[in-house]
Amino acid sequence: MTEPFIQTENLTLQYGQKTAFANVNLSVNAGEILALVGPSGCGKTSFLSCLNRLTDMIPHCRVKGAIRIGSVEVLNAKTNAFALGASCTQLIALRRQVGMIFQKPNPFPLSIWKNMELPLREHGIRKREEIDTIIETSLQDVGLWDEVKDRLHTSALALSGGQQQRLCIARALGLQPEALLLDEPCSALDPISSGIVEDLITSLRQRYTLIIVTHNLAQAKRIADRVALFWVQDGVGQLIESGKVEQIFDAPQHPLTAAYVTGARG
Ligand SMILES: Nc1ncnc2c1ncn2[C@@H]1O[C@H](COP(=O)(O)OP(=O)(O)OP(=O)(O)O)[C@@H](O)[C@H]1O
Numbered sequence: 001m002t003e004p005f006i007q008t009e010n011l012t013l014q015y016g017q018k019t020a021f022a023n024v025n026l027s028v029n030a031g032e033i034l035a036l037v038g039p040s041g042c043g044k045t046s047f048l049s050c051l052n053r054l055t056d057m058i059p060h061c062r063v064k065g066a067i068r069i070g071s072v073e074v075l076n077a078k079t080n081a082f083a084l085g086a087s088c089t090q091l092i093a094l095r096r097q098v099g100m101i102f103q104k105p106n107p108f109p110l111s112i113w114k115n116m117e118l119p120l121r122e123h124g125i126r127k128r129e130e131i132d133t134i135i136e137t138s139l140q141d142v143g144l145w146d147e148v149k150d151r152l153h154t155s156a157l158a159l160s161g162g163q164q165q166r167l168c169i170a171r172a173l174g175l176q177p178e179a180l181l182l183d184e185p186c187s188a189l190d191p192i193s194s195g196i197v198e199d200l201i202t203s204l205r206q207r208y209t210l211i212i213v214t215h216n217l218a219q220a221k222r223i224a225d226r227v228a229l230f231w232v233q234d235g236v237g238q239l240i241e242s243g244k245v246e247q248i249f250d251a252p253q254h255p256l257t258a259a260y261v262t263g264a265r266g
């Protein structure tokens with residue numbers, strides 16, 4: 001599988017007058033893990049957020065350029081929830097196709113079971129047997145089933161941070177997405193939980209297309225197929241370089257990449 005599944009063209013994002021990043025041309029092949037790295041404030045979270053149009057919810061946020069995910073033109077007016085008279089169907093389909101995981105695990109303050117069931121029902125999956133199967137399979141996929149199968153109807157908030165993050169990943173997987181966007185998914189976790197979540201992310205390679213934002217370069221090196229480096233230049237986030245993980249770490253083309261991967265800058 002070497003076709004780009006996610007592709008951006010001249011992607012530019014502005015918050016009012018502030019340009020978070022400009023003219024980003026980046027592609028991620030189907031089934032690959034792309035690690036997005038760079039210093040704080042260079043636009044990594046903003047980049048992820050516009051891929052499944054979470055930026056629609058931010059007032060004064062404008063996104064220009066093009067994003068293609070699979071066959072969907074993400075910035076097409078038809079997927080614009082706020083375009084007059086537009087149907088939201090495509091936007092809902094996009095959110096289903098592209099799951100998002102945040103730095104801080106965000107389970108709903110409900111039972112483990114309800115956390116899994118709610119999004120399924122929202123996306124029209126109503127058959128009890130189907131719901132049961134998806135919940136068990138997804139919890140198995142994240143290695144949580146044996147840990148929680150006897151307490152499915154207790155609060156998700158009673159789980160450890162690492163278990164909560166795996167539950168959030170299971171909740172996203174239940175919708176059978178094609179891509180997952182993960183924004184520093186391990187950085188709020190203790191080292192053991194972080195290792196478990198990292199192994200889980202690695203196990204999703206091939207089945208899903210993944211973009212993971214991480215400040216942990218050792219982690220990027222361990223899990224990524226490709227790496228992209230963002231940097232703020234002249235006050236604007238820019239894509240400095242992207243390439244295969246070995247190339248970025250062993251033979252960086254740009255001096256900023258060399259400085260970043262050796263820890264001299266950033
Ligand atoms: N909702 C917002 N309104 C205005 N400016 C914002 C908003 N969100 C982010 N920014 C600005 O856009 C720039 C990029 O922010 P972003 O959060 O995408 O960076 P980041 O690379 O994810 O940083 P970090 O590594 O600290 O998470 C920053 O200058 C930030 O202050």
Ligand SMILES: [Mg+2]
Binds near residue numbers: 044045046183
């Ligand atoms: Mg961020």
